[in-house]
Amino acid sequence: MASEGTGVSGLAGRYATALFELADENKALDQVAQDLAAIKQMLVESPDLNRLVRSPVLSRGDQSRAMGALLKQAGVSELTQRFVGLVAQNRRLFALRGMIDGYLAELARRRGQMTADVTSAYRLSDPQVQALTDVLRAQMGSKIEVRVTVDPTLIGGMIVKVGSRMIDSSVRTKLNKLQIAMKGVG
Incomplete structure (x- = not known):
């Protein structure tokens, strides 16, 4: 269903x-x-x-x-x-x-495929998308389709979502975490 x-x-x-x-x-x-x-x-x-x-x-x-x-x-x-x-x-x-x-x-x-939604700060080249696909296929152990979108507000890095998993290595998120940590210091 x-x-x-x-x-x-x-x-x-x-x-x-x-x-x-x-x-x-x-x-x-x-x-x-x-x-x-x-x-x-x-x-x-x-x-x-x-x-x-x-x-x-x-x-x-x-x-x-x-x-x-x-x-x-x-x-x-x-x-x-x-x-x-x-x-x-x-x-x-x-x-x-x-x-x-x-x-x-x-x-x-039904076909055993998974979809990875990748948001990057800049457009990824074809070799970069292929390398990312290969890494995700090795990690997930199944066929995987990578959908890439560009969001310049990330500043750098990328966000990868596969199923319920999410890896956020964007510069924006790192800066937000740093800002929160600095508020606790002062």
Whole structure:
């Protein structure tokens, strides 16, 4: 079940689980995963699409028609189109991102894959990402996908999150700890 062990619960978890089971029955796990990754990317890139999925002002029909036209234009599979249409008809588009994350997390879990979220102060080069992936694979003992984001406010270093583990070696955190320690001295 997607809501167990993936960090996705409630409404989004139930929808993600239902879609996963439907995709599994139709032997379309990978196709649906590709579709959902494309939709997630569209949500990241388009403020207008974000307003569409979050707007309580738009009617069910308007949201459903808009999403249907968008997904058809994007070449998304029929199964994914029907699923997103159902989500729109049920006025649950606001939770679509969580549903996508739940589905992708469940797929990765079933395949024995883990995801490491890495936040660094600067953009990592391809050899650095590969070296980090190799170290994490050796430590975790399983397939691992590394997602890297950049946050200049870290000043230097990085934060690595894998499952419930987090390693924060950022300069920002070290400076904050030093500041707290200095308050105790004076």
